[in-house]
Amino acid sequence: MKKTLLVLAVVLASVSIYGQKISGKWYGKFDLHGKELRVVFNISNTRSGIKATMDSQDQKAFGIPVTYTSFNDSIIKLEISNAGIEYLGTLNKEFNFVGVLKQSGVIFPMVLTTDKTARR
Numbered sequence: 001m002k003k004t005l006l007v008l009a010v011v012l013a014s015v016s017i018y019g020q021k022i023s024g025k026w027y028g029k030f031d032l033h034g035k036e037l038r039v040v041f042n043i044s045n046t047r048s049g050i051k052a053t054m055d056s057q058d059q060k061a062f063g064i065p066v067t068y069t070s071f072n073d074s075i076i077k078l079e080i081s082n083a084g085i086e087y088l089g090t091l092n093k094e095f096n097f098v099g100v101l102k103q104s105g106v107i108f109p110m111v112l113t114t115d116k117t118a119r120r
Contacts, residue, residue, distance in 0.1 A: 021045055022071055022091070027116050030101055030108035039101075041078060041087070041112065043069070052078055054085075076112075087112075 052066035089099025
């Protein structure tokens with residue numbers, strides 16, 4: 001019985017790490033032809049699922065609707081279909097998404113973090 005409870009506790013603890021809500025601001029940056037561009041994904045939990053918008057701070061574009069948002073098995077996918085933008089990342093133990101931003105077929109490595117100071 002104790003062994004069963006221990007196994008259950010370990011499973012629940014590991015699920016809670018990745019089962020955390022991801023709502024909030026997620027900061028990232030990538031290099032575009034030698035120029036660093038900063039982006040922020042604003043993610044919110046709603047009754048119908050998660051929703052997101054994107055801000056491109058350096059291009060002074062804010063509140064860009066993300067047309068598709070999913071978060072399953074610690075993997076996030078964000079798409080802005082009319083701009084040909086897609087982000088695919090995996091949540092790691094440090095609670096950062098490590099992944100790639102694709103725009104029109106070009107791939108840029110990008111980490112998203114909730115810590116704004118880490119993205120400066």
